Amino acid sequence: MPHMFSDVRAFRHDPLRFLLDRGNAAPLGLEPLHLGPAPVLLVTDPDLIRPILKAPETEIGKGRLIKKLTPVFGRSSLMLHGDEHKRRRAVLHKHMAKGSVERYMPQMCAEIRAVGAKLARMGEFDPHSFTAALALRTICIAVFGTQVISSGDEEALVQAVNMIEDDLADDMFRVLPVGPIGWHRRKQRRKFAKLAMSTVVERLRERARATSALKDFEVLGLSDQDLHDEILTLLLAGHHTTGTTAAWVLYHMATDPELMEAIADEADRCLDDSGELRPDAVRRADVSATLVKEVCRLYPGAWWFSREVMQPVTIAGRDLKVGTSLLICPWQLQRDPRHFPDPDRFLMTRRYTTDAYIPFGAGPRACAGMGVAMLELQLLALEIAAAYRFTGISPNPAPWPKASVTLIPPPMTIGIEVRQVRSPVIQPGDEQHVPYLPPLKSPSIATLQSVSQ
């Protein structure tokens, strides 16, 4: 009988290797992991995933995780259940579902072009240093309905989001709880980060479009605090997940010049007379869509998530007691050769019809921002390939990602040159074409810090 902590060392040493080796070697079903006193089962059978994720939350829910995350996410849709969760999800669906998010395409493309111009001026770049900020701007567009964020406010948001994410990442691999000094420091950091975010959100509120997701949340009668929590949740859930995946999209375009040419051709076919990507053509753009799907298979931003047994249930012939954690790991499932032959290879010829493909989860709690993320990633590929060529990449092949809240790409350098200047003309160093608003008068992070003390 293995000791209850017998897997802790291997898990902490290299969680990606541990979960992959263990899951791929296990029979399809529920594989016990010995990570502490509470029972943990890794779900290795794709047929079990949908029933687990669609089960009533009174039987299989988010359990202890919710309590642990309450200080960060407050009363946002991520934490709620039942009718209130449905009401909030309806707002997110209205603005972020696949078809509806297309209305923000011009702004999303303008943001990507601004990033492209900056990269080309530099001549070479590390993708992840740019994609995270791009993801944040895209979420702001989807929530506030327009480009409202100034660079000062963006900096404040990025710092605040990173601060919270660092603590969440630290929690993820922690076996012993933090001590009282660490706990106090965390509380202070969280308080400060949340205050910074609330300050920015309040200012953005004044500039949000009347038809934005934010205004629809206001119509629901949310308190200021609930509204801030909702936006913080969207920023946290969508920022690094999409930002890291976007970096992997650029990596794969850089390692395969033929693929980049194919996407450039596809982009040309999607352009209207004024040089803008047409939504109906992007919907049919298979090459860039497949690139995004394959990247989401190899590097699922939410590489694991979990559920907890809330009432005794029987799954796969196994009686599970209350408190049992069910670990769902897209990283493992999507690299299991039983579901994806030659799983570590990037291939543009795969099919994604199996239930083992779940980068955005499934059921009533599936990703609320999937439409935003998929569109952003596809537009990134199309816009960059249309205007630029990558001239080299190192290291190639890239080492594995680092396991944190998401899968962080290692530092890499991609060379870039202009392919063609498209209409409307966005040339390197010519960023004033992008309609950013002038910086808003905002208290700096330092000022906020003094307020929060």
Ligand code: HEM
């Ligand atoms: C490539 C990028 C992304 C990936 C891989 C991803 C993945 C996921 C997954 C797997 C879940 C379900 C977790 C569970 O069942 O426990 C989830 C939930 C969620 N995601 Fe995403 N996500 C991404 C981008 C985004 C974006 C851009 C947003 C917001 C704009 C967002 C907002 C949310 C929210 C609010 C939830 C909670 C849904 C609920 O509980 O009702 N995500 N995401």
